[in-house]
Amino acid sequence: MRAYLLFAGKRFLQLLAVIFCGISATFLVTHLSPIDPVEQVLGRLSARSNLSPDAIAATRAALTELYGTNQPILQQYFNFWARLLRGDLGPSLLAFPTPSMDLVARALPWTLGLLATSTLFTFIVGNLMGALAGYRPDNPFFRAFGLLSIAIQPIPYYVVAFILLIIFGYYLPILPTNGGFGMDVRPGWTPQFIVSLLQHAILPAASLVLVGFGGWFLGMRALVSNIINDDYVTYAELAGVDRRTVVGSYVIRNAMLPQLTALAMTLGGVFSGTIITEEVFNYPGMGSLLIDAVNYGDYSLVLAVATVSITAVAGAIFIVDLLYPLLDPRIRAE
């Protein structure tokens, strides 16, 4: 147990380091940006009415004061941390004066929902099927499946999503390709809403699953096809140990370990994939939020999205890391 706590402590420090470095870097990068939010807002304002030049000048003065963009960068950096610890990242500029964090908070659940459900699904089902495929190498169904996932797995997230969009958005318009739920349902735990919610989640989730699935499937299949030749498996089979126990507690249980590490290592990538997919399907998550923020030059929002993404991913990895020793007694012992 002490060993475990030690391990957890080390990991936690790492987590903090990741978050700190990540966020600081993000802050620096965004503030090196030549983009001046005041000019952004002014641009949008003057482009859409006929303000006289002196009117524009006066407005600029007022806004610079209001946004506090005239402070030295170090000052801004400290303020930033101070505010961040209070969970406040300043007002978004594309939705002034709504706090950036509100926007993120509104988008995050969509992303997490999509990410978590698709990842868990791909991870569990992919590994289970992979295990069976590795255990029954000659089963034609699994063979076909293997080929299929080999064919799909390498295609970039975007392209897969794009293909789905074209097929179901245009040639075979049976599924919604846009938004989080239909405009004819009211949010809430009503059946219509949940149905609509699921319908709209199908394509984004599908694209993630299609891409993510293969990795787990193939990886697990390879692992298992090796592990079933391991002595302890052969031995257990010789001893006539019950099939389910062999597959479960001997084969999968051991193959799970590298897969779990893999999960931790790929989470970042999966997250990226999710926000890409969201962009394709106009899913109201972090992805489209980030893209908007970039296009509007809204750096407090960009910062908020990046901060939350980094923290969320690092946190998820942390959790997975913590699970690992629970599954592998050997680590625990160290």
Added chain:
Amino acid sequence: MTRDILKVDGLKAYYQMNYFGVNREVRAVDDITMTVRRGEVYGIAGESSSGKTSFIKVLAAAVRPPLRVVDGSVRFGFSTGPIDVVRASPRELEAIRWMSLSYVMQGSMSVLNPVRRIGKTFRDFAQRPLGLSGRAFEERVVEHLARLKLPADVLRAYPHELSGGMRQRVTIGLATVCHPEFIIADEPTTALDVVVQKEVLSLIREIQREMDSSVVFVTHDMSVHANIADRVGIIYAGRLVEEGPTRQMFFAPKHPYTAHLVASLPRIGDTTQRPALDGRPPNLADPPRGCRFHPRCPLAIDKCREQSPPLETVAADHRTACWRWREVTPLVGAISPVGVPA
């Protein structure tokens, strides 16, 4: 009920592989016939990749592709009834596994599930055959472990927490906890230091006596055979080349290969240089015609190159497959090289 518990008859087991047109057939076990008696320890010796492991895989009904039994039978006469493991259905096999037929696998390090506590492993292996539940089972196991000089708390341990010797004893414990009639032990002592080796051997002996079960004991190490086996069979290139009571095998081998194996044993006070056996065991994908040993055999004659010798009985219980078995003499203590063709 006969005195033989195992009758192996004309057993042929080949590795058959087909990889993108590349067809290869490795005759790991090529026409072996032998028997094992009740209550005896039958030692099987042979160099690595001589096919001995494949042979016992068949005995243990552990045949897995690409290894296939192409011919012959392996009949056990268990108290529960006779069974030919080559033809038996999985269900029938289930029925005899561990209860009647158990197996100590090579490499104690790797036969235990690294992420499973010993106790659970015992439950996985033995609960079904023993048909005991919770408490009773627990006691049975603990008591059996005690016999193996293992404390009860190994049950709560993970394999990596045990020493090599303990682990080996655990595996033997696993194989014997159900008091099977027939135990197959594959190199159970290799990779153990000599002291532990002794322990383990006597342990196996003990248990075998107590339970009056039969043991097939495989190792390339002749000295181990000397210590434990009642009879020894020598496998070379997938064939049983000689078989006989241990003493005779050691002091009056009737096959040049055996002679060499025996000779290669170190003896106290013996300093004579022994001619090492040159050449390597034949590639089983295409074994030499005639006697498979002839390329390496000091006694080889044309006949050996043409026809493969049958196993003929040369003394009580003693069979060998050599055209020139009469010329074979123990190399031990020999001064001048013998068997130079006249």
Added chain:
Amino acid sequence: MHRRSFLLAGTAAGVLTLAAKGLAFAQEAEGSAPDLAEFPRKETLIIHNPEGVIRNPGWFNNWVVGAGNALSNGLHQLTTDTFWLIDPDAGLEGASENAIYNSLADGLWEYNEDFTEMTVKLKPGIYWSDGVEFTADDVVFTVEKHKATPGLSQNGAYNAQVETVEAVDPYTVHFTLKGPNSRFHTLFSVRWTGAWIMPKHVFENVEDILSFPNDPPVSLGPYTLHSYDPNGTWYIWQRRDDWERTALGMIGEPKPRFIIYRNNISPDNRLIEMRNGNLDMVHDLSPEATFSIIQQDPQIQGWFPGFPYAHPDPTLVMAIFNLQKPLFEDKRVRWALALMLDARAMSMASYRGAATLSAISVPPTGTHPRDFHGPLQDFLINYELDTGSRTIKPYDPDVGLQIAEMVRGQFPDAPTDETAVRNAFGYGWWKQDLQAAEELLTSAGFSKQGNQWMMPDGQPFRFSVMVPTDGVVNRLGAIIAQTWAQNGIGAQVEAASDTWDRQRVGNYDVNISWAVETWGGHPDLSFFLDSYHSEYIKPLGESQPDRNWMRWEDPRLDELIEKIRASDFNDPVGIEYGHEFVKLHLEEMPNIPIMAYNVFSVQSNRYWTGWPNIDRPYANPVTNWSNGRYIFTQITPVEGA
């Protein structure tokens, strides 16, 4: 095994509860979303709003600068109002004069003789949607609140221009200005966001206006908020029962009982949705998309009955030279670059031929052809240019006709009648005259080495052509740069996503954009011209106020601007000044005017009909910035639809 699945289940549960929380959040965001059954199609108008996802959908306080991106979700068209609206097209017969509508105002502005005071009479009988009457007090409150609150949209404007404002009586407002300003009223004349009037009785009780969402908004227009998407992709507005008590209602009955604004629809989806009858007005499509949908669905119409379909906006797309860079200081060079261009190629590349060309610095849209392009045609035909070795007449009055011929193969419905062609394809443009261009460059001291032009200082003549990352302007820039490059100019096209910021601070060489925007329906050019005055010019790196992006400085220009300032908005002399400006511009060529920013906004006659078009140009059909509100009084449901 079971332990693992338990753990996974655990995480799953955690995440899902998180998601649930988020949905709860969305729920709290007051989403009484519509059941479409409530909205019979013949009472409901569905409009495409070109914005992306609206990130703070619950924000209806559009007096705060940069408040959200809900800029054309119906709020300003349906619930806000101000004194006048100047239509970018001809405006409604009877309801408007010179395209000027009196909206809240009962008549035109009244200035004193030196333009230091302005009096406005308000229409009586106009009521806010909560039953409170609209009076001069609301106006006074609005102006004073703005002056006092930095961060409100007109804070700068009022502080810079308004000394005092008082309510003479409930229906009369009197402004005293800080200086003479004959165009002060334009602040209250809507383009997109105008100086909307605040409901005093609501805002006077608000502690901090900058953080007041104003949800639901009290409406001064004929519609009120029905419901909106908490995820910011649609808004539904419902007609007030007392719609007659609004300025728009007094002009005519808005026919739709419900108006739905839908945003965040990808270009492809717009086409699909319109074809499926889920959109009545689409703000814009790509040229290709327009051609294909008009082919597929006869009920769908554009501005022109046939090719080129698109509506010419009162913005003039041009190649803007950065005049503060020595590269372009010589007007002969600027002219040479202009004469190298091929109008046909530009039209085809950018709009597949559907461009409305203009050689002069006034967009060929709205009533401008009547006031400028028509009258100036002869001047242009006879316009002479000294290339240094000879004088030429660079203008080609028939290029429009030629383009019409070119496209007729693919689009038989392209017009044939000459005036129709001129209105659709433009009155003419410069002949591509490479020889004249060479002569001009040579006379400017440039020399040609191989196929590369060298500047007088011996350096190769190289520069980048900045274009946005998409749309027709991008295509136009690409072909322009290409044409120059093919003629020995080291022009490199550069697609940038931040063109707007960069043109503001002058961080470009040549910029394909527009420095000209006009009322469209009214000949007054002050809309853009006033900002051309040299007093506003900033050095490179500093932010130049709209719209003199080329930083063109010329005493003659200042003189002209001052004359315009001194004359009344509706004084016919304005047109003459306009002509003067055009001629001055031609002489200097500070930027190369090319074509109107044509927008492919299309409408469907499936459920509603009576849309504006070239034959009945009473309004601009684009759905975001134009005065589209008048369209709602003109359309009628299609029988049996």
Added chain:
Amino acid sequence: MISVFRDLIRYNIEFTIGLVLVGLVVAFAALSFISPVDPSLIYLAVPDQPPSAQHWFGTNSRGQDLFWQLSAAFRNSLIFGLTVAVLSRIISITVGLAAGYLGGWVDRVLMFINDIFVSVPIFPILVLFYFVLRSDLDTFTLALIMACLGWPFDARLIRSVARGLKHREFTRHAVFAGMSTRKVLLEEHLPYVMPIVFATFMNNMLWSMALEVTLAVLGFTNLNHPTMGTVLYWSNQHSAIVVGVWWWVVIPVVLIVITFLGLFLLAMSMNEYIDPRSRLRRMGV
């Protein structure tokens, strides 16, 4: 390494298929060097022509011949992928070998940094760079940035191998023979990690090219530089699918899939080769 390839081609159908696919794409991309048209020019051909004898892949709405356009695009994308791969290989091999061989605090520090990189979501970071650099984010800069983000996984992998090698006989000999660490790493260990380097090389190309496609389609790269991504970007801009210019989307997508599939097969079969057990299973014995 050569013998490795021979074995793979002999015993591993996936590898062979992968080789063929990648070969096809490379050949196609190579054609761009003899291209008769400058891919950056527009409206040189009649727009929107379906595939024909004259234009094998048809023409797009920008009046470009898609065959040559795509050929150039794929060349650029492959070059991009290679650049990133090479650069990031340099980092990952250095880090991996150093960490694995030197061990101790060097290892700990390097792996700590490594873990930081592993757990940073890369796409938002890239978008961030675009947000700051905008038009200055040219292809090479992007490649550089991605190289700096794309090494940690492989470094870890190489490290684990190097660790194994460290305790091998020949390493000790080399060390006793007084070889410098650098020499040991380069001359003794590198050959052993070569297959892994190859596999990770392919994976890295997959990764970077996929991200390039994504960024480009979102308009976050140099759009005048034809690549897999920008081709799709322009086809979206011209709503190619809905207006029926399907070849402008379908052909690139198919080619992209071929490319990625090929690279993936190479990487996968090489990985299998690296794992001796699965190799043996294939080759028998």
